[in-house]
Amino acid sequence: MKPEILIQYALEAMGRAYAPYSGYKVGAALLCADGAVYQGCNIENASYTPTICAERTAFAKAVSEGQRDFVAIAICGGKDGVIDGRFPPCGVCRQVMREFCNDEFIVYMAGRDGKFESRTLAQLLPDSFSL
Ligand code: THU
Numbered sequence: 001m002k003p004e005i006l007i008q009y010a011l012e013a014m015g016r017a018y019a020p021y022s023g024y025k026v027g028a029a030l031l032c033a034d035g036a037v038y039q040g041c042n043i044e045n046a047s048y049t050p051t052i053c054a055e056r057t058a059f060a061k062a063v064s065e066g067q068r069d070f071v072a073i074a075i076c077g078g079k080d081g082v083i084d085g086r087f088p089p090c091g092v093c094r095q096v097m098r099e100f101c102n103d104e105f106i107v108y109m110a111g112r113d114g115k116f117e118s119r120t121l122a123q124l125l126p127d128s129f130s131l
Helices: 003-014 054-064 091-100
Strands: 024-032 037-041 070-079 106-110 116-120
Touching (some): 003 037, 003 116, 024 054, 037 054, 054 070
Parallel strands (some): 070 106
Antiparallel strands (some): 024 070
């Protein structure tokens, strides 16, 4: 699947973000080896710490449906859903990616005007911890 298409799925998911506290709306689209795409958005909470990021929402949906083999994830986000630059995944989400993905897993970060940047998981999380 072309990165542009995966990013479109992430943008669609961003529209469903529940972010009344920070105002930052984030969307993710996780591509599986079988071609399936799982979308995720951030879901905030009045108690703050139960907040889940868009990326982990997508992983939770996919893994709980039996998926284990992942190719790439597209991420987009911004204040009030306005994308004014790329939205790199937080450290917790990188560690969750590490749990299920190899070094070659690709992270597409959407930018302005249809631009995007891509990184491998190895680039985003060097010297990572896993068991
Ligand atoms: N957020 C994500 O959804 N993904 C990330 O990788 C970083 C942060 C969300 C969590 C919170 O709802 C908002 O962005 C501001 O931190």
